[in-house]
Amino acid sequence: MDQAEEERANQQAGHDAVPPRQSPAEECPASCIEIVRCFVDAGLPAGALNLLFGLSAQISERVIDADAIRKISFTGSVAVGRLLAARAGQRLKPATMELGGHAPVVVFEDVDVDKVAAACAAFKFRNAGQVCLSPSRFYVHESLLAGFGEAFARQAQMLRVGDGLLEGTQMGPLNNPRRLQAATALVEDAASRGARVLTGGRRLGREGFFFAPTVLADMDPSARLLAEEPFCPVAPVMPFASTEEAIARANALPFGLAAYCFTNRLDRAHAFAEQVQAGWIGVNNFTPALADAAIGGWKDSGLGYEGGPEGLDAYLKLRFVSQSHALT
Numbered sequence: 001m002d003q004a005e006e007e008r009a010n011q012q013a014g015h016d017a018v019p020p021r022q023s024p025a026e027e028c029p030a031s032c033i034e035i036v037r038c039f040v041d042a043g044l045p046a047g048a049l050n051l052l053f054g055l056s057a058q059i060s061e062r063v064i065d066a067d068a069i070r071k072i073s074f075t076g077s078v079a080v081g082r083l084l085a086a087r088a089g090q091r092l093k094p095a096t097m098e099l100g101g102h103a104p105v106v107v108f109e110d111v112d113v114d115k116v117a118a119a120c121a122a123f124k125f126r127n128a129g130q131v132c133l134s135p136s137r138f139y140v141h142e143s144l145l146a147g148f149g150e151a152f153a154r155q156a157q158m159l160r161v162g163d164g165l166l167e168g169t170q171m172g173p174l175n176n177p178r179r180l181q182a183a184t185a186l187v188e189d190a191a192s193r194g195a196r197v198l199t200g201g202r203r204l205g206r207e208g209f210f211f212a213p214t215v216l217a218d219m220d221p222s223a224r225l226l227a228e229e230p231f232c233p234v235a236p237v238m239p240f241a242s243t244e245e246a247i248a249r250a251n252a253l254p255f256g257l258a259a260y261c262f263t264n265r266l267d268r269a270h271a272f273a274e275q276v277q278a279g280w281i282g283v284n285n286f287t288p289a290l291a292d293a294a295i296g297g298w299k300d301s302g303l304g305y306e307g308g309p310e311g312l313d314a315y316l317k318l319r320f321v322s323q324s325h326a327l328t
Contacts, residue, residue, distance in 0.1 A: 023052045096304035100229045101257030104250035108263040109141035116262045121155035123286040125213045129233040133258040142239040153198035156213035174209040183211045183232035186225045193220035256298030
């Protein structure tokens, strides 16, 4: 979240909130409307699913405070999640929070560089990097760093950016002007600290919010990009020397939503899965989530679980009943 968004979150106690009665994103409500329409067309009983429109702050406050609402679920930024969880806590209402991330990718030296670079580019630039699970910190073994950077940049350059309604488009625009400004600021900050732009790093065209798929190298540890969730098509590539170092750097941030690694060695895969502090972990793939799997963020990335039986349990209340024979 950039500074402007954080200030807005602090001013509005529920911006971008998604309460139990679904509230669509302010800037793109139509897709949510169609999803609800699908449920209605499928025969869902009237009143079982409600869609609300209005200011997110007002909706969140009214819904969370309402006696009829017994649980809330939110997907969004850490800043807003804290506000909503605090409000729910005042009323002792359970809350499921899937919050921001800054997913690391660790590439060990025993892999095919070109294949891994292609997989990384495909998932990193999906939806222009505007995905909570998007990989955003790439740690590559020092022996593969140069080759991976070149292959990654080459894959990024091949992507066709444009209108999603046009045939052949592979990456669309950023969601709003704030994200465009944030992407530009993160690249400029990194460059000012010595980062090298392997490809991209700029806005595309004068209309719309298109930003070139970007790969950066020679990152300074103090760059904002390495500490803030980017939520844009900007990928920093950095070296590591040992498994221990890679895992330590992957765990260095307060986020713990997703993490990925690529290796052909089972011991490294096992060490990564056991020691990395994240709720979504992919080994040699970027699709660890399944409908029947319980997924939740660690550290500042969330509370509770979505999916699987654990996700359903969050909406249930337990009773313990002890019954004996009638006393006569």
